[in-house]
Amino acid sequence: MNSILSLVNLWDNPVFHRFRRSQLRSKKSIFWYLVTLIVTTFSIVLPYILETNPINDFQAPLAREQAARNLWIPLLVIQGLILLFKGTGQTASGLIQDKIDETLDYQRLTPMSPLRNVVGYLFGLPILEYVMFTLTLPHLAFIVIVGNIPLGTVFSVYLIFFTCAIFYHMTAIAIGLVLKRWIFGYLVSMFSVFFLNAVLPGIASQFGLKFLQFLSIVPVIGQKVLPLMGAPTFTPQPGQFGPGPGQFGPSNQFQRQQDDAAFFSFDAPVPFFDWTLSPFFFTLMLQAALIVTFATMAVRRWQKENKHSLSKFYALGILTVFIILVTGNLWPIITGQYLPFQLFGITDIATDGLGEILAISLPMVYSIAIWLLCAFLFTNIVPNHSDYVRGVRRARKQDRKAALPWDDDSANLPFMSLFLVIALVGFWILYGQMAGAGFMSFLDGTDFAHWRLPLVLGLVLFYSLMLIQTLQYRGTALTVLLVWLLPILVAIVSAAAIQDLTNFQTIVASVSPLATIIMTGVLAGEWVGPIGGAVDELAVLLTGVRTGILFLVIQIAVLSLWWRHLRRKLIN
Amino acid sequence: MDNAPALEIDNLRVDYGDFTAVDDLSLRLEPGEIFGLVGPNGAGKTSTIRVLASLLEPTYGDVRIFGHDLFEDPHSAHELLGYMPDLAPAIPNLKVWEFLDLFAHSYGYTGSEKSDRVDFCLNKVKLSDKRNLMGKELSRGMTQRVVLAKTLLHEPKLLLLDEPASGMDPIARRDLRLVLQELAAGGASIVVSSHILSELSDMCTSVGIMHLGKLLQYGSVASTLQSIQSDAAMVRIELIEAVDSATSWLQQHDRVDEIAIEGFKISFRFQGNKQDQSTLLSTLVREDFRLVSFSAKETGIESLLMSLIDGE
Numbered sequence: 001m002n003s004i005l006s007l008v009n010l011w012d013n014p015v016f017h018r019f020r021r022s023q024l025r026s027k028k029s030i031f032w033y034l035v036t037l038i039v040t041t042f043s044i045v046l047p048y049i050l051e052t053n054p055i056n057d058f059q060a061p062l063a064r065e066q067a068a069r070n071l072w073i074p075l076l077v078i079q080g081l082i083l084l085f086k087g088t089g090q091t092a093s094g095l096i097q098d099k100i101d102e103t104l105d106y107q108r109l110t111p112m113s114p115l116r117n118v119v120g121y122l123f124g125l126p127i128l129e130y131v132m133f134t135l136t137l138p139h140l141a142f143i144v145i146v147g148n149i150p151l152g153t154v155f156s157v158y159l160i161f162f163t164c165a166i167f168y169h170m171t172a173i174a175i176g177l178v179l180k181r182w183i184f185g186y187l188v189s190m191f192s193v194f195f196l197n198a199v200l201p202g203i204a205s206q207f208g209l210k211f212l213q214f215l216s217i218v219p220v221i222g223q224k225v226l227p228l229m230g231a232p233t234f235t236p237q238p239g240q241f242g243p244g245p246g247q248f249g250p251s252n253q254f255q256r257q258q259d260d261a262a263f264f265s266f267d268a269p270v271p272f273f274d275w276t277l278s279p280f281f282f283t284l285m286l287q288a289a290l291i292v293t294f295a296t297m298a299v300r301r302w303q304k305e306n307k308h309s310l311s312k313f314y315a316l317g318i319l320t321v322f323i324i325l326v327t328g329n330l331w332p333i334i335t336g337q338y339l340p341f342q343l344f345g346i347t348d349i350a351t352d353g354l355g356e357i358l359a360i361s362l363p364m365v366y367s368i369a370i371w372l373l374c375a376f377l378f379t380n381i382v383p384n385h386s387d388y389v390r391g392v393r394r395a396r397k398q399d400r401k402a403a404l405p406w407d408d409d410s411a412n413l414p415f416m417s418l419f420l421v422i423a424l425v426g427f428w429i430l431y432g433q434m435a436g437a438g439f440m441s442f443l444d445g446t447d448f449a450h451w452r453l454p455l456v457l458g459l460v461l462f463y464s465l466m467l468i469q470t471l472q473y474r475g476t477a478l479t480v481l482l483v484w485l486l487p488i489l490v491a492i493v494s495a496a497a498i499q500d501l502t503n504f505q506t507i508v509a510s511v512s513p514l515a516t517i518i519m520t521g522v523l524a525g526e527w528v529g530p531i532g533g534a535v536d537e538l539a540v541l542l543t544g545v546r547t548g549i550l551f552l553v554i555q556i557a558v559l560s561l562w563w564r565h566l567r568r569k570l571i572n
Numbered sequence: 573m574d575n576a577p578a579l580e581i582d583n584l585r586v587d588y589g590d591f592t593a594v595d596d597l598s599l600r601l602e603p604g605e606i607f608g609l610v611g612p613n614g615a616g617k618t619s620t621i622r623v624l625a626s627l628l629e630p631t632y633g634d635v636r637i638f639g640h641d642l643f644e645d646p647h648s649a650h651e652l653l654g655y656m657p658d659l660a661p662a663i664p665n666l667k668v669w670e671f672l673d674l675f676a677h678s679y680g681y682t683g684s685e686k687s688d689r690v691d692f693c694l695n696k697v698k699l700s701d702k703r704n705l706m707g708k709e710l711s712r713g714m715t716q717r718v719v720l721a722k723t724l725l726h727e728p729k730l731l732l733l734d735e736p737a738s739g740m741d742p743i744a745r746r747d748l749r750l751v752l753q754e755l756a757a758g759g760a761s762i763v764v765s766s767h768i769l770s771e772l773s774d775m776c777t778s779v780g781i782m783h784l785g786k787l788l789q790y791g792s793v794a795s796t797l798q799s800i801q802s803d804a805a806m807v808r809i810e811l812i813e814a815v816d817s818a819t820s821w822l823q824q825h826d827r828v829d830e831i832a833i834e835g836f837k838i839s840f841r842f843q844g845n846k847q848d849q850s851t852l853l854s855t856l857v858r859e860d861f862r863l864v865s866f867s868a869k870e871t872g873i874e875s876l877l878m879s880l881i882d883g884e
Contacts, residue, residue, distance in 0.1 A: 014673075014674050014675075014677035014678045015674070015678075017673075017674070017677065018663070018666065018670070018674045021666065021667075021670050022663070022665040022666055022670075025665075101661045101663070101664075102657060102660075102661055103661055103662075103663050105625075105627055105655075105657065106655075106675065106722065107678065108627065109625060109626070109627070109650050109653060109655055110650065110675065110678035110679055111647060111650050111651050111678075111679065111680065112678050304629055305627070306628075306629055307629075385589065386587070386588060386589040389587065389589070390587055390629075390631045393585070393587065393631050393632060394631055394632045397583075397632040398632075
């Protein structure tokens with residue numbers, strides 16, 4: 001109990017006091033206080049005056065209440081710039097600076113618990129931004145009182161706002177403990193905030209990964225703030241859900257619009273298997289889970305600088321949870337309960353064939369998303385060669401042949417294959433549900449067609465693991481450039497030059513595992529009824545997929561031999 | 573744990589990829605001992621000290637601090653440890669007293685006890701009058717002293733000081749020596765590293781000489797110096813005449829090397845103890861070399877250290 005109290009009692013946290021003293025020195029901070037007050041006051045007062053007393057005759061004056069409510073979003077933008085952007089950048093760069101100065105080591109050696117230290121940095125580094133935020137509270141009070149906004153709504157929005165702030169600042173701490181240059185930390189963390197708030201919510205939903213939009217504050221603004229401004233909200237209609245399994249025709253246009261609204265609206269309930277969750281609750285849950293994850297990463301790095309940010313078990317847990325979230329979010333779609341037709345940019349369901357497109361695209365997007373996540377996890381948990389050798393030497397000293405499979409220093413392939421197993425189990429659940437709902441009747445229907453994509457996914461995952469383990473980060477980066485991206489570019493340029501897709505282009509592109517996954521995904525469809533010239537293109541794609549699988553097998557074999565040779569050299 | 577040694581290191585090894593920085597180091601330090609770790613740059617001193625401070629994970633090996641296993645129970649070990657890195661930095665945007673206050677608080681001091689402790693340590697390093705200077709305004713030597721004060725805040729039982737005197741002026745060095753001796757007299761143990769043996773020889777009770785990750789010599793200062801000094805001395809003779817023939821005679825002597833001639837004076841390195849030096853003098857007289865003077869000077873500690881390292 002005492003340790004929990006000391007954890008949350010910031011006034012008893014020496015690291016917090018350190019930053020309170022250094023960041024709030026009057027010379028530095030007065031400038032920022034003035035900037036905050038001037039910008040916020042100007043941004044609130046001027047629009048309020050103009051909306052309640054328009055300077056021209058065309059515009060009707062807004063009621064004071066509505067005019068005040070309309071100012072909440074500009075205020076949230078200013079508060080977001082202060083706490084989410086500036087605060088996150090400051091957290092990452094401040095921590096890296098401490099690491100460069102080696103003063104972080106002093107703090108590491110104190111008997112303070114790692115978590116208490118992390119909490120001190122988490123709330124101490126952006127303390128100037130918290131004070132700047134506080135200076136905007138009178139403006140918020142004005143908006144709430146004049147706008148007659150329910151306090152419950154204000155509480156909900158700012159609960160998510162602060163959860164977001166803590167999540168982003170915790171991300172910045174995790175970034176700061178890994179990166180070595182403060183400017184990179186500053187830029188990477190600021191870019192992360194921009195990406196999570198501005199880019200991801202739009203893109204993720206388009207590809208069916210709706211839950212990723214809840215990493216930002218946007219859904220709660222959609223749910224709680226926009227309705228106050230008179231924006232229409234999504235209201236679920238009884239019996240709205242879709243055409244049922246096997247019915248993918250263009251009929252029931254109204255139904256499709258309802259389904260779209262259900263899936264794309266920020267304020268719509270979040271589908272999760274057969275349940276629906278409130279965006280507010282879902283955002284809170286997701287961000288809390290990520291805060292815990294980043295705190296775990298930070299504590300691990302705090303305890304030992306050369307420890308991996310994630311343990312192998314935790315990484316397996318992240319992959320499992322991600323698969324559960326993807327599957328849960330897609331559940332109403334993959335079980336055929338409703339079909340948001342704007343998915344994957346479909347504009348005309350009559351000609352595009354919604355069922356077929358979903359049957360092709362969802363497994364492919366799943367494969368690519370899982371691959372990207374696994375690649376990220378592998379870069380965190382695969383030991384560098386120096387650590388690997390240390391693990392072997394330590395094990396030998398303890399009369400073992402190698403480090404324990406789950407140790408940071410271990411490069412145990414059977415254990416790492418668990419990632420493949422979990423990814424493929426997830427794939428089969430997704431595929432099985434889609435098949436049960438009748439999606440796969442649009443596809444090839446041959447046994448090989450069912451195996452093609454999971455086979456390629458498994459090979460690509462194993463290949464990525466071997467690549468990172470054998471060539472490490474720099475070698476992998478070079479391979480990504482030369483083997484993953486360059487062949488695709490060559491194939492595109494060549495196809496553009498002759499304005500056709502031939503075996504040459506697909507074979508060249510198939511050197512890249514990225515192209516192989518996409519070609520395999522696309523190839524899944526249209527075997528039942530190819531029209532006209534499509535037969536040739538599908539044959540060309542099939543050649544590409546076959547050579548892609550062959551290239552993958554060859555690259556894995558080469559990397560395996562290389563790793564065996566390297567391992568022998570490293571150990572001896 | 574009461575009778576446990578201050579520090580026990582068993583078979584410590586540190587690797588950076590192919591490079592072995594510390595190779596099977598074993599060491600035992602008793603309370604009150606000041607142990608000097610000497611060696612050239614790259615010998616493995618800093619790696620050893622960083623492992624002892626739990627800032628670097630060794631390949632393998634055991635470290636116990638007053639009986640507490642450093643890797644199993646780092647929390648208990650940290651309470652006993654004080655660490656001062658090489659070129660120790662102070663936090664630039666904190667005042668000296670704020671810097672010390674941060675760590676006093678981190679070590680659990682609060683209220684007046686905390687401020688008393690900060691004042692005491694500032695006084696100890698003679699920086700009481702600089703308490704309101706910012707970290708970025710301190711000179712190199714002053715920064716070293718501030719960090720030393722920080723290291724002393726929680727009255728550590730084992731101090732790990734990596735090149736603590738670098739950047740300090742002679743007076744500050746003398747003060748450092750006095751502080752360390754006072755702490756040792758109070759029962760604290762100190763590991764202090766330097767690449768200058770003479771810097772340590774007058775404050776340490778024991779020394780170890782490291783080179784290429786190995787501990788070449790380890791023991792009390794006197795015994796270590798004796799063992800590395802062995803029988804080498806720089807001898808200087810002055811003659812009235814026949815310098816050339818004396819030089820030729822010396823060149824034939826198998827215990828003589830590094831001969832240098834300056835007028836009627838010849839300097840050379842002679843391998844042998846005092847007895848052998850006496851025999852050499854009588855032989856020179858017997859050989860009819862007309863000597864004016866004969867003086868033997870023990871080889872300097874640094875050159876002896878270098879000869880030991882070269883020998884390895």
